[in-house]
Amino acid sequence: MTVYLDEAATSPVRREVLEAMWPYLTGVFGNPASHHEVGAAARSGIDRARQEVAGLLGVRPGELTFTSGGTEGANAAVKGLALAAPRGRHVVVSAVEHPAVLESARWLGRLGFEVTEVGVDDRGTVTPEALDAVLRDDTTLVSVQLASNEVGTVQPVAGLAAVAAAHGVPFHTDAVQAAPWLPLDPAALGVQALSISGHKLGTPKGSGLLWVDRRTPWEPLVHGGGQQDGRRSGTEDVAAAVGLATALRLAATDRDAESVRVAALRDTLVARVLDAVPGAALTGHATDRLPGHASFVLPGVSGEAALIGLEERGVVCSSGSACAAGSDEPSHVLTAMGLPRDVAQTAVRLTFGRGATADELEHAARTLAAVVARLRPAAG
Numbered sequence: 001m002t003v004y005l006d007e008a009a010t011s012p013v014r015r016e017v018l019e020a021m022w023p024y025l026t027g028v029f030g031n032p033a034s035h036h037e038v039g040a041a042a043r044s045g046i047d048r049a050r051q052e053v054a055g056l057l058g059v060r061p062g063e064l065t066f067t068s069g070g071t072e073g074a075n076a077a078v079k080g081l082a083l084a085a086p087r088g089r090h091v092v093v094s095a096v097e098h099p100a101v102l103e104s105a106r107w108l109g110r111l112g113f114e115v116t117e118v119g120v121d122d123r124g125t126v127t128p129e130a131l132d133a134v135l136r137d138d139t140t141l142v143s144v145q146l147a148s149n150e151v152g153t154v155q156p157v158a159g160l161a162a163v164a165a166a167h168g169v170p171f172h173t174d175a176v177q178a179a180p181w182l183p184l185d186p187a188a189l190g191v192q193a194l195s196i197s198g199h200k201l202g203t204p205k206g207s208g209l210l211w212v213d214r215r216t217p218w219e220p221l222v223h224g225g226g227q228q229d230g231r232r233s234g235t236e237d238v239a240a241a242v243g244l245a246t247a248l249r250l251a252a253t254d255r256d257a258e259s260v261r262v263a264a265l266r267d268t269l270v271a272r273v274l275d276a277v278p279g280a281a282l283t284g285h286a287t288d289r290l291p292g293h294a295s296f297v298l299p300g301v302s303g304e305a306a307l308i309g310l311e312e313r314g315v316v317c318s319s320g321s322a323c324a325a326g327s328d329e330p331s332h333v334l335t336a337m338g339l340p341r342d343v344a345q346t347a348v349r350l351t352f353g354r355g356a357t358a359d360e361l362e363h364a365a366r367t368l369a370a371v372v373a374r375l376r377p378a379a380g
Contacts, residue, residue: 003360005317007200007292008149008177008351014202020246021204024239032236033227046238049245056248057184057194059211065231066241067208070176073195074100074143076210076221076232077172081141081193082108084217085170088138089113094126094145094155095336098174101143102332118144122338123285124153128163135167142171146178146189150333150349151284152293154182161190170216176200180251180353181259181291192216198240201247207240258354263291265361269350270294272365277372283334283347292356295349297339301375303346309371310348315364317350 004012024045030038032046046066054061067073078101082091093105095117105115116134120126126144135142142164147154161171172193175184179196186194193216198207212218212231224233266289273280273296283295298306303319310317319331330344350364 001363002314002316003364005315005350005352005356005364007180007353008349009318010199010205011180011202011353012355013199013204014247014250016250017203017243017246021239021243024242028238032238033225042238046236046241049238049241052245053209053248056245056252057186057211059186060214062229063211063214065210065212065228066236066244067195067210067232068206068237069199069208070098070174070195070197071100072221073176073197073208073210074098074172074174075104077193077195077212077218078104078141078143079108080219080221081170081172081212081216082113084219085140086217087140087168088136090116090136090139092116092118092131092134092139092142092169094143095119096124096126096148096150096153096333097143097145098149098176101145101174105143113140120336123288124148124151124283124333124337125285125288126155126160128156128159131160132163135164135169139167139169142169143174144171145174145176146182146194147175147290148284148333149177150331150347151295151337152177152289152351153284154178154288154290156288157189157191165190177290177293179248181255181262183252183255184248186211186213193218196248198244198247201244201251203240203243203247207237207244209244259291262352262354262356265352265356265358266291266294268358269361269365272362273368276365276369280372283337283339290351292352292354293349294351295347297334297343298346298348298372299343301346301372303348305375306346306348306368306371309375310364310367313367313371315367317348317364319347319349 028041030042032043050061109115164171170192173191176197192213194211199205280296330341334344
C-alpha cells in the first residue's frame, strides 16, 4: 500500500486535463502566431482558454499571461511590478515566502532596491499591523503569499492588501498553494497581481498563470516576438494553457464542499498524530490553514530519518524544512516562526488532495507513530 501525501509538491495529473490537452499535442499543432488555418486553430484554443480563465477569476482576458509555472509567475510579478512602478525603490515581502518571491526580491536588491522581509507570528501569519509598520512613502511593492506551502497557513491577504492600498502600494500574492482550495477572486482579495501554477491543480508540470490588473504598471520579464500582447514573448504552449483552464474549472466546480470535507479529514489526522506521537506539535495556524495540509515538528527525531522510515513503509511525504540532502540549513519558514533550528529540522509535512481517504490518513498516522517510536531511542 502506497499513500501519497506530498501534493504540496505536485499533484497527480487529472484525466480530464489530459483529454482537453490532447488535441493540441497532436492534430492541432500549429503556431498560434501563424497567419494560416493551422495556426488559427491553435490560436482559437488559447483564446478559449484565456476566456475561460478570465471568467473563473472575474477578470479581463487581456490581463492574463500564461507562464511556465509558479516560479516564473512570481519572478514576473515581483520584478515586473517593482521595475515599472515609479513610487520608489523599497520592496516588502514576508519572511515566509516561497524562494521564487524571496530570491526575486533579493535580485532587486542587487539593482539598488531596499528589501524588507516583514516578520510573522508563531503561526506563520503576517498581521496587518506588522505590514503597516514597515510600509514607507517609497515602498513600491508588497508580495505576500495567499497560503504557505510549508505549514499551510492561510494569510489574511484581503486585510493586508487593504493596508497596502491605504499607502498606495501595489500588492502581489503567490496563490500557488491556495488555488486547489480557495476562491481566487482578485477583486475580493484586493490585490493587483496574482500568480498560480498548474501542477498543483492536476496539470502536467510546466504551466502557470499571472494576472496583473490593467491599471497597474508592469514591465514584462520576457521580451522578443511580442506574444501575449507583449506580456510574455515566445511561442505560446497552447496545450498547457488549455490544460490549466480545464484544471481551474474542475477545481472551482465543487471547491466549497470539497474543502469542508477534506478539512474534516485533516483535523482527524492532526488529532491522531498529536495523540499517537509524544511531543509532536502542529506547525502553522490551527484553523486558518489549507484543507489538505498537516505539518508537524517531532522534537528529538531527525525529519529526514522520519521521511525515510515513512517511505520504507509506503507513506510518501516530505519535510517542512527547506534543507536538502547533505545540508544543515533548517527551513526559513519555521525559523521565522520562532522555532529553534534543531526543532525546525525535525519537520514532516503531510499534504493531500481530494482523493485522500480516511483509511489512508489513519494508516499514515499509525505509521508515523511507529517510525518515531523506533527512531527516538536511537536519537536519545
